[in-house]
Amino acid sequence: MHQTNPKCNVKLCSNNDVPPSSVIRACLGPSLAQVFFDYTHHDTIKLLDVLTPLKTSKACFSIPSDRQLSECRFIPPTDHQIVKGFVHQNILEIGEALLERVKKDIAESLRDKIERQSREKFYLYQAKKRREAELHAEQLHEKYGNYIETVQHELQKQLEVEWSKAAAECAKNTQKAVVQERINVTNEMMRKMRAEMTHVVQSLYKDFEELFCAKRDNIIADFNQIMRGKHVKLKKEMQEFKEKVNRDLYIQRRQFEMQNAADLIHVLCLERLRNNREKHIMHKYFQQQINEFYELMVRLKDVIIAMRKEITDCHIEKKLLSEELCEVAKHFQKFIDFVFRAMPRQADYLLPLELQRIIRPDKDKEETKNIVE
Known part of the structure; x- marks a missing residue:
């Protein structure tokens, strides 16, 4: 502006x-x-x-x-x-x-x-x-369009399922109705035919019963006559068979008894032979073991004698060595007394205890006795 x-x-x-x-x-x-x-x-x-x-x-x-x-x-x-x-x-x-x-x-x-x-x-x-x-x-249109398509697809599937179920149920009901109608027709025809069939069956049954009674009486009479002859013949054969069987059984029984006795005797002999053989083998084995034991005792006795001999030799050698050591210790004590110009046994403290014990074994024994008392 x-x-x-x-x-x-x-x-x-x-x-x-x-x-x-x-x-x-x-x-x-x-x-x-x-x-x-x-x-x-x-x-x-x-x-x-x-x-x-x-x-x-x-x-x-x-x-x-x-x-x-x-x-x-x-x-x-x-x-x-x-x-x-x-x-x-x-x-x-x-x-x-x-x-x-x-x-x-x-x-x-x-x-x-x-x-x-x-x-x-x-x-x-x-x-x-x-x-x-x-x-x-x-x-929103796209979202609800997809939702509507999904719902439509699901409803189509449900409709198809329901339609298939309804069709199956309808077919089932139709089949049931057809079967029921057939059953009803069959029952009706059966009711109509039952009277006729009953009359025919009764007449046939009466005729059949009369014929059956006549044939049955004839068959029974023939069967009784045949069975009487068969029974007599069979009774005779049974008696003969029983006698034969009893005789065969008695013979077989005696044979079995004799066979059992022979088998027992044979088994007893075999058992005695086996026992004698085992006894001989055991006696031979134990005799061999005893001989080996005697030989071992002899060898051990020889070993014991040799060991005793070695022990005595060792004791003798030990005694000789101790005497030699005692002589050497005495000479060494004299040498110490001479070197230090001391009286006898005044320089013993310079010697080791082992040498003192070797030189004076009697004194050590007396000291040990005094300590024990």
């Missing part, structure tokens, strides 16, 4: 002169001044270009005091001053009108621009919302 110089009103109010074009441009701005110059009267433009402001002019709106009114006298204004005052007032009015118009135009343009921008933003917002709604609707 165009901004005016804040000093323009002070200058215009302090002077009654016509302002030049440069002052108007400085006060109103180049764009607003150009608009003012374009739309103002031609005489006014000439006046603004020709006239120059007077620096000593008084302020147009100054209020004189009472003293000034009493001192100075009234001077009527001239035509030139009146023209300048009207021109100045017209310029101010035109400038204010143009300023108001420009402000209104700028405000309207700004309002239009703001409205247009807000409308565009609103349209963009609505378009964005519509796009989001469309995308959401597409997603």
Whole structure:
């Protein structure tokens, strides 16, 4: 928005002169001044270009005091001053009108621009919302479309299953109805045929029973006659067979008894032979073991004799060695006594205890006895 110089009103109010074009441009701005110059009267433009402001002019709106009114006298204004005052007032009015118009135009343009921008933003917002709604609707449509297809597929499967079940149940019921109808027809026919069949069967049964009784009596009579002859013959054969069997059994029994006795005698002999053989083997084995034991005893006896001989030899050798050691110790004791010029047995403490015990075995025995007592 165009901004005016804040000093323009002070200058215009302090002077009654016509302002030049440069002052108007400085006060109103180049764009607003150009608009003012374009739309103002031609005489006014000439006046603004020709006239120059007077620096000593008084302020147009100054209020004189009472003293000034009493001192100075009234001077009527001239035509030139009146023209300048009207021109100045017209310029101010035109400038204010143009300023108001420009402000209104700028405000309207700004309002239009703001409205247009807000409308565009609103349209963009609505378009964005519509796009989001469309995308959401597409997603929902796709989601529920898939769900509807899945449900439709499942319902189709369920419908097929139910239809197959219903068809199977219908076929089963139809088959049951057909079977039931056949059973009913069969029962009806059986009821009708039962009376006729009963009469026929009873008549046939009566005839058959009469024939059967006659044949049975004849067969029984023939069978009894045949069985009587067979029974007599069979009884005779049975008696002969029993006698023969008893005789054969008695002979076989005697043979078995004799065979058992012979077997027992044979087994007893074999057992005695086996026992004698085992006894001979055991006697031979133990005799061999005894002989080996005797030989072992002889060898052990020889070993014991040899060990006794070695032990006696060791004792003899030990005794000889102890005597030799005792002699050496005595000579060594004498040598010590000679070296230290001591009395006999005064330097015994220089000898080891073993040598002292060897040299004086009797004294050691006495000391041990005293300790024991």
